[in-house]
Amino acid sequence: MRTAPRALLALLSLCLALLTAPTAATAAPRIPGTAITVDGNSPGRTFDGVGAISGGGGNSRLLLDYPEPQRSQILDYLFKPGYGAALQILKVEIGGDTNSTDGAEASIEHSRGSIDCSSGYEWWLMAQAKARNPGIKLYGLSWGAPGWIGNGNFWSQDMVDYLTNWLGCAKQHGLTIDYLGGWNERNYNASWYENLHSTLAARGFTRTKVVGADSFSWDVATAMQNDPALKSAIDIVGSHYPCGYTSTMTNCATSPDALATGKRLWASENGSEDADTGAAPIARGVNRGYLDGKMTAFINWPVVAALYPNLGFNSMGLVTANEPWSGAYTVGRSTWAIAQTTQFTAPGWQYLDTASGYLAGDRANGSYVSYASPDRSAWSTVLETMDAGVAQTVTLDTAGGLPGGTLHVWSSDFSYPTAAGRLVRGPDLTAVDGSYQLTLQPGRMYTVTTTTGQGPGTATGPQRAPLALPYRDSLAGTGTGKEARYFSAMNGAFQTAPCAGGRSGNCLRQQAPTTPIRWTDESADQPYTIMGDTSWSDYTVGVDALLQQSGTVDLLGRVGTQGRNNNGLDAYRLRVGDDGAWSILKSDTSWNFTTLAAGTVQALGLNTWHHLSLDFQGSTITARLDSTTLATVNDGDYGAGQIGLGTGGYYPAQFSRLTITAHPTAPLDGVYHLVNANSGQLLDAQDQGTSDGTPVIQWAANGGANQQWRLTGTGDGYYVLTGVASGKVLDVPGGTSLPGTQLQLWTPNGGTGQQWQVVPADSGHYTLRARSDGDLADVQGASLSLGAQAIQWPANGGANQSWQLEKVE
Structure with a gap:
């Protein structure tokens, strides 16, 4: 029995909490209020937008094969103003016939001189984005290239010609490419960039601005300061992951040389985060990229997780769409982290530096950034409290010709796994003695705005289903x-x-x-x-x-x-x-x-x-x-x-x-022990619990009925796993798609979070795939410890996601 030690520990913890609880004289610390004057006369750089990347590689591939209406619903969530992410920049891969992360995108010119402008699916995606938002900016970048180019040398005249051929194809599709980069994350070649810039001008592509160098540093900016020709050739300095790779994005940085160029500075690739858990980093990064480094664009990698779940970055994106045959998809929280800015601004708006900063002067409390339209007829302030521990207040005043009147408030809650996490309209603010006051809760994003027309999309995808054979x-x-x-x-x-x-x-x-x-x-x-x-x-x-x-x-x-x-x-x-x-x-x-x-x-x-x-x-x-x-x-x-x-x-x-x-396979209906292939421990209801919400863990075999699970087929390729001791089922809380969520017991309700695909893996083992989001039952961190949490996590091939089914009856 494990109940006695844990109960004793809980009692001791309660006593300690009572002894140390704050009294009236020792109240919990409060965050000082923050006063913000939103001033239309404030200096500030021009906002270039928040966007995302299709490519690097193959992450949008399955979207093309989605049925209607689901395909259009997903596209709306990505690009339609006032509906979802409302992306303002779409960056796409210029195909090169080579793997560029999770797939290879087709070239327009497999062999020298043989150009096929219909090749690939990025033309389709750009057209769909433009149809929904004519103002969206388009950006092309190469990860690889056909082998004939420069006899294998990317930094060649052949590559410049290839890029202008690609721009010509874009023109045939009725698309204007606003921005063009060099070679993704392969540093730069100064003379090549100079040649590219002059060739674009000579061939009539004067509207296309050159971005350099799309690598992991600001080194190109230092080179630009010492090379006037290079400085003239590069219009925008773009760096990858200036807030840290797969990080919390708490701190973002440029360099003195980058700032000294006077050029626009971009986080030209950021993110690489799960569609759900990436929301908080994005919330920080969009604001802090400007506050810390004067970066005026944030471009998330990637735009959508429309790729197969056995690939390495299968959960990264704003929407997960990996089952075109069923039409199933899920809209990630990252969509709403982006929407809190994009639905309330537009490229060409101005940052208001005097109305941007850290709440109460401390980055641990959160950040805020303000924007105003060019004619000062509208403004928005975006605030995030991802790391705050308690509620806090802000007071807003307007100045410099900006409108006041009624202010609208929208928020998204990313504070815990089962939070709504999507754009919610709050009570309007009205001025009292000329000022507006708003209480900010921890773990949230807020937008205070004079604009209208926003909202969260309402479409939902069908439930997941296997691709039927034959x-x-x-x-x-x-x-x-x-x-x-x-x-x-x-x-x-x-x-x-x-x-x-x-x-x-x-x-x-x-x-x-x-x-x-x-x-x-x-x-x-x-x-x-x-x-x-x-x-x-x-x-x-x-x-x-x-x-x-x-x-x-x-x-x-x-x-x-x-x-x-x-x-x-x-x-x-x-x-x-x-x-x-x-x-x-x-x-x-x-x-x-x-x-x-x-x-x-x-x-x-x-x-x-x-x-x-x-x-x-x-x-x-x-x-x-x-x-x-x-x-x-x-x-x-x-x-x-x-x-x-x-x-x-x-x-x-x-x-x-x-x-x-x-081939016909025997059903798995019956009672089993589920033995983790990594630890050898069993899937277990913690403390032999039988109530709703009992956590599920791994534990050494003890003969208890709380380690026995009855598999019952649903008739469409899924199983319900019922705890023999409790009669309750293995459940993803709230059907959330948030990776790392601990599994629990819950009363059967027929939800997709209670249905599991039992898939043969290796050497007689199986994986348990949740119907709600396709994530697998996993032992957190591949732990070998007794009591380690059973969670859901995207497939990664680890033995901690593999289970042996030992038949009990």
């Missing part, structure tokens, strides 16, 4: 140059093209002919593309393949976790060459390959179609080529995953007529 796709796509439905390229360029080998219609073709100029440093950079549901377990996948040049084609199955920046992949693959050599391979997240079987058949030749298939049943894997069984092997390391297609190098190959058929 699944078939001709791979003809929706048009030449597009990716096939649900496929997401990780390296290379998989786009539809006229079929070869005498077959009519379109097929999926690997288009990149040479190794690109890479951004990532993966040791195995061969092209491949993935698709499907990570919960698929026992199935047969088949596809027709054709090689147009000598090489190999790959069919992948049970595709699981990908190493960060594509530095490995848990998967099985059948590899077949035109010479007839074949192998069954297993790869891991460090790109170690194990050969499970190999051999040779009659040469396949070129420009002829052949059928490849992989069959998975438990640990048995069978590979077939045409009508011949190549081998059957046994390996149980990967129990479930997606499918994929690939080539052994950068050369053309085609794929057609994909089929995926499921």
Whole structure:
């Protein structure tokens, strides 16, 4: 029994609290009030906007395949004024056929001189953003580039020409690119920037301003101070993560040289935070970037998490949208952290320096920044109290010709996991003796404004659902140059093209002919593309393949976790060459390959179609080529995953007529112990609790019914896990999507936070995926300690997210 020690500890804590409780004479400290005069005559820089990034890479890919109306709803939450994030800048990747974090975006020019302006999906996204907000600013940046450029040298005339070709494509799409960068996070080349600037002017792209250097420091500003030509060539100095990478963004900084340039200074990439937990850092960073470093734009990476959950940055963005087949999506709290500024300002407004600062002069209390419209007919003050411990008051006065009258108040609560966290209209403020007073609660953002027309969107997505099998796709796509439905390229360029080998219609073709100029440093950079549901377990996948040049084609199955920046992949693959050599391979997240079987058949030749298939049943894997069984092997390391297609190098190959058929699997209904693969401890109701809200933890086996869980299928691929001792179910509190939320027991209510996908993982283990948001049941911090919290967390491939099901009855 564990109740007695914990009860004693609780009693001692209560006694200590009573002894040390503040009396009237020793009241808890209060934060002094803050007086703010919002003065239209204040100096201040010009506000350039808050935006987000599509690219770096593939993070928007699945959004294109979302059904209506969900796709439009997501786009509205991102770009529509007065609805959601109301983004003011959209920065996009200029595709280079190479992995740029969680995917590869297609180039417009795979080979020199062969330009396809329809290539890729960023044109579509920019057009959708412009349709919702015509005033949004567009910004292009390269992460990599096709290999023909400069014979592998990015800093070349070829690259300048390539960028102007891309700008020409934008013009064909009716888009004007406002800002253009160099090479993402690869420092700078002064003469190249000077050439870019002069070439843009010579070719008529005078409206496009150059941003340098989109790297992790302000070093380019120092160089600009010593190089007048470079200073003239760069219009905006942009730095990445000036508030710290994946940080709380409590402190932000520029440099004396950056300030001395007199140029606009931007946090041209910031964020890299989860859609929910990133809200508080964004709330600080947008304000403090200006207060600490006079940065006039904040650009969040990325715009949306529309990528598969087995990829490294699967929860980063403003909206999570990783199930196009179901239409499910969730709007993250980060959306509202941005909306508190964007819905109440516009690029071209002016910062009011005398009405911006830290509450009560201490950054621990929070910050405030004020903005005024150019004609001084409107103003807004944005305040954040992310780190404050108690409530505090602010008093506002207006001066310098700014309007007074009734002021409107909107707030978002990020103080705890189950807080609403979205834009809420509060009571209006009216002046008393010429001043306005507002009480600020801790952990919140507030906007006081004279503007109107704001509000939170009301659309919600449907519940999550597996991608049903059987699944078939001709791979003809929706048009030449597009990716096939649900496929997401990780390296290379998989786009539809006229079929070869005498077959009519379109097929999926690997288009990149040479190794690109890479951004990532993966040791195995061969092209491949993935698709499907990570919960698929026992199935047969088949596809027709054709090689147009000598090489190999790959069919992948049970595709699981990908190493960060594509530095490995848990998967099985059948590899077949035109010479007839074949192998069954297993790869891991460090790109170690194990050969499970190999051999040779009659040469396949070129420009002829052949059928490849992989069959998975438990640990048995069978590979077939045409009508011949190549081998059957046994390996149980990967129990479930997606499918994929690939080539052994950068050369053309085609794929057609994909089929995926499921094998019947036995239901898991029954009573189990759930044993964590990392710690060996059991999923446990803390202190044998049976009431609503009882925390769920890990604990050593003790034979208690509070460690037994009854799995009951819902009939659509999910299970309810009921505690045998309590009759209550494993529950995500409030169905929140906030990572790190501790799991609990709760009375059954049919909610998606009480439904779990039980997915085979490795070596007979399973993951438990919450239907509410797709996060996994996880032991916090991979702890080995008794009593460590069971939480929800995005998939990361860790053993602490893997559970053995030991049948009890």
